[in-house]
Amino acid sequence: MGARLSHLGLAVAAHDDVIVFWRDLLGLTLSPVEHVESEGVAVAMLALEPRADGTGGAIELLQPDPGDNAVARFLDKRGPGIHHVALSVDDIDGLVHRLREHRVRLINAEPRPGAHGTRVVFVHPKSTGGVLVELVQEPAGDS
Amino acid sequence: MGARLSHLGLAVAAHDDVIVFWRDLLGLTLSPVEHVESEGVAVAMLALEPRADGTGGAIELLQPDPGDNAVARFLDKRGPGIHHVALSVDDIDGLVHRLREHRVRLINAEPRPGAHGTRVVFVHPKSTGGVLVELVQEPAGDS
Numbered sequence: 001m002g003a004r005l006s007h008l009g010l011a012v013a014a015h016d017d018v019i020v021f022w023r024d025l026l027g028l029t030l031s032p033v034e035h036v037e038s039e040g041v042a043v044a045m046l047a048l049e050p051r052a053d054g055t056g057g058a059i060e061l062l063q064p065d066p067g068d069n070a071v072a073r074f075l076d077k078r079g080p081g082i083h084h085v086a087l088s089v090d091d092i093d094g095l096v097h098r099l100r101e102h103r104v105r106l107i108n109a110e111p112r113p114g115a116h117g118t119r120v121v122f123v124h125p126k127s128t129g130g131v132l133v134e135l136v137q138e139p140a141g142d143s
Numbered sequence: 144m145g146a147r148l149s150h151l152g153l154a155v156a157a158h159d160d161v162i163v164f165w166r167d168l169l170g171l172t173l174s175p176v177e178h179v180e181s182e183g184v185a186v187a188m189l190a191l192e193p194r195a196d197g198t199g200g201a202i203e204l205l206q207p208d209p210g211d212n213a214v215a216r217f218l219d220k221r222g223p224g225i226h227h228v229a230l231s232v233d234d235i236d237g238l239v240h241r242l243r244e245h246r247v248r249l250i251n252a253e254p255r256p257g258a259h260g261t262r263v264v265f266v267h268p269k270s271t272g273g274v275l276v277e278l279v280q281e282p283a284g285d286s
Contacts, residue, residue, distance in 0.1 A: 001170025002169070002172075002191070002192030003170070003171065003191055005191060005199070008151075010272045010273070010274065012272045012273070017272065018270075018271060021247060021270055021271055025238070025241050025245060025247065026144070026230070026232075027144025027145045028146065048146055048147055049145030049146060057148055057200075080268075080273030081225075081268070081272070081274050082224075082228070082274050085225070087191075089169075095168070098168050099168055102168060104168065123164075125223075125224070127164055128165075129153045129154075129155045129161040129164075129165075130222055130223030130224030130225070131153065131225050
């Protein structure tokens with residue numbers, strides 16, 4: 001058991017609104033922007049400083065495409081801010097089983113494929129203290 | 144330059160509302176609850192799984208005292224959720240100098256004493272993408 005920070009998803013109207021702060025001033029390393037067609041967002045990953053094991057998590061800037069999509073609706077309703085917190089776990093199937101036993105509200109009750117071969121489950125903010133939590137299991141041999 | 148996750152501050156009406164999820168189900172390690180008189184909050188730190196260097200950041204549950212205080216006002220206005228993101232940095236004075244040069248909005252323009260010998264500066268959500276960011280410098284010899 002236990003969990004590590006994978007990333008913090010930050011919904012913004014435009015990457016350019018905040019890139020100076022996160023990249024140029026704080027000094028986080030920006031990866032090439034990826035467009036996720038299925039979600040209608042452009043994703044900019046800003047790596048936190050790696051720790052001794054080479055990982056440190058990241059800030060993920062989510063910029064919605066024009067039109068209707070989940071991040072655009074989030075921005076309309078709440079303005080920019082933390083959209084979700086993603087935590088890496090080692091046994092997502094066992095964890096989901098325990099969560100369901102305790103009637104934790106899940107957005108998807110079975111792990112679904114995420115980016116880069118991960119498997120992910122979203123936990124409803126009602127069960128976490130008001131924040132959407134993404135649980136992420138890295139592909140085997142990649143953790 | 145660069146930054147590491149120190150903690151995510153999560154405002155909740157009561158620790159007990161969410162402790163089963165974070166401690167018992169996710170398996171984060173709970174430290175003894177501390178009461179911070181000056182802020183009017185009871186703080187429960189839940190350690191994320193340590194990485195190779197022994198640090199991994201934490202989820203910080205903030206439960207306001209009865210009456211008026213910043214966390215109570217946050218809950219009244221927005222409900223439970225992420226109150227701030229705290230990042231550890233190595234040269235807070237140099238960073239604050241750069242932030243001020245770029246007209247980043249700071250809550251306190253000079254580092255002030257935080258918990259456990261740290262020095263902290265808060266950056267206004269307007270400059271970060273909608274989230275209050277706490278910059279933390281650990282005491283010398285402790286990072």
